[in-house]
Amino acid sequence: MSRTTVSNAYNRPDQLSPELRRRVLETARRLGYPGPDPVARSLRTRKAGAVGLLLTENLSYAFRDPAAVGVLEGLALACEDAGVGLHLVPASPGREDVAAVHRAGVDGFVVYSVPDDDPHLAAVMQRPVPTVIVDQPRIEGIDRVGPDDAAATTEIAQHIVSLGHRQVGVLCMRLARERNDDFVPPERQSSAHFHVQRIRLEALATAFSAAGVDWSTVPVVERFDHTVDDGASAARQLLDAHPQVTALICTSDILALGAMAEASRRGLRVPADLTVTGFDGIAEAERAGLTTVHQPVLEKGKAAGKLLLGSADRLAPKIITLKTELRVGSTSGPPRTIEQPWFGP
Amino acid sequence: MSRTTVSNAYNRPDQLSPELRRRVLETARRLGYPGPDPVARSLRTRKAGAVGLLLTENLSYAFRDPAAVGVLEGLALACEDAGVGLHLVPASPGREDVAAVHRAGVDGFVVYSVPDDDPHLAAVMQRPVPTVIVDQPRIEGIDRVGPDDAAATTEIAQHIVSLGHRQVGVLCMRLARERNDDFVPPERQSSAHFHVQRIRLEALATAFSAAGVDWSTVPVVERFDHTVDDGASAARQLLDAHPQVTALICTSDILALGAMAEASRRGLRVPADLTVTGFDGIAEAERAGLTTVHQPVLEKGKAAGKLLLGSADRLAPKIITLKTELRVGSTSGPPRTIEQPWFGP
DNA sequence: GTGAAAGCGCTAACAA
């Protein structure tokens, strides 16, 4: 019996008689043949049947951030719909080993939130397969899915300005691949390799400058790791040095939750003594009443998957901008006022 | 120039002069050669550089359950350490399409919590690659990682018995591939295709029978989907029919959290009016003070990954039993008592 | 409905 017949038995049942097919499969089982080798088939058909996901955030933090989990879930859902696997590429912030990217047998990549100078990203760009980037970085000619960070951040800023705050502080996620758990000088802000963070800081700078605040005096504290505890320690560092601050703007809900914990530790009431805002709109933040920008993270992941899987015969790169919504909660209010002496009648 | 030299330039830098290597890579770039094709390489080397994960729980629920996320994270960590990818096989409870399993280019599979009659599982077992099963099912000759469910459940049962409860109810996860959001007759309990659930129910039956409770009178409610809301509705269904119940034993923390929500909705105080227990020891449950069995989910995932990745030249199958710990919280207490008339002096 | 032959792109022996 020829190889063709066997191959047909597995892949195109309509090309041979049911009887013969049955016999082939039966014989295969008897001989312990496990069915066509997926790798050899992929080589031949030029289809790996999998999508690669490049994510350079530390996995432990990624899985603890509902925003990231939402993206992952949406992407996995899109893959499931299409019947293709989702291949998580092993890559962590410190790791310089790019081989895993080269070794991944995938039909395309989704890149989620990596710095523009990441070597893994460079390796992905070298692979001759379609790529979709979620959030960051922005690369000319590459499909992208993400919110309008500048617009959303501007909304937050204007909300805070309109409440009357002029003494604000900012807590942001890491701006580059090198750790800097400290205040951020202006040049580091403007040269940040994490596009999203840079855009958000720029939007804040613009909005507050317009409101008459000298941005160079606004303290910005950065944290490399993305955990609630890091948010708390960042808030501590900022408030210790700048106790006059009346509002803490955080570039993520995770950091904001940490800031709220620190506020409570110091006996500061939110929002009476301190306004705190976040970004993402994760469930825990909503439960805490956090004022934040909600973005549809599940849709983000799904959109990325669909874009990639449907990118076969497309010419122009596609940019999908997700809707965001400012959700004012109970953590933002007017700044505390210094008691005025009362000159009564 | 020969193919060997090019191949060496990429894979064994030490086999040629740095100068030549540089020239090869330079030329490759100029010619737009993207580097060795990973699929072809895998075919040749017989190494896919990836581990497959089979998970037939609905992804949305899986990602919402911290216990499942913990396992996933641990596994991903182990893969990262080894520099291999983690390939999520597209499979959901309803889906009968097993092709994705055959199509996955992986060096081995981790199977996480699937029923013993799942067709995807059967497909995995046919593949000539090593397999590790996490939690369930138990299959002769296959590596397994999981807790001692019987022992852990017995501990919980004895805790509740010793508090004095004799009127108990049980909330459990799905017992088979067909949906049954309802009470569970005895034969369905004993023939459950989800091994873990079956073992836990059996352990409860044994422990309560020993305490003089007729197990056939104990109401058990099943839910197909694993969400807090389903836990709440299951508790409602059970308490509506059996208001005399003083303790609700849940086979997962997620269900238990739902049960607590329902208790509060009905105005029942926990534990004064109703004792609630869970299983898993997820963070949210601990914050809620839930009495539960803690299991190290991250370690579970890690252990599975290491076992699989190191299973090369092992002869006997390996079983890793994880330590669990009964954590008595503030949701379990003595049963409510009927007010006794007071015959004073 | 079935079989023969070509070749996907690569790596590993081995030879030079």
Place this chain on the structure above:
DNA sequence: TTGTTAGCGCTTTCAC
């Protein structure tokens, strides 16, 4: 140090 050769296991024309 470099080149030659032989497949890895499969699918796909194409002829029968």
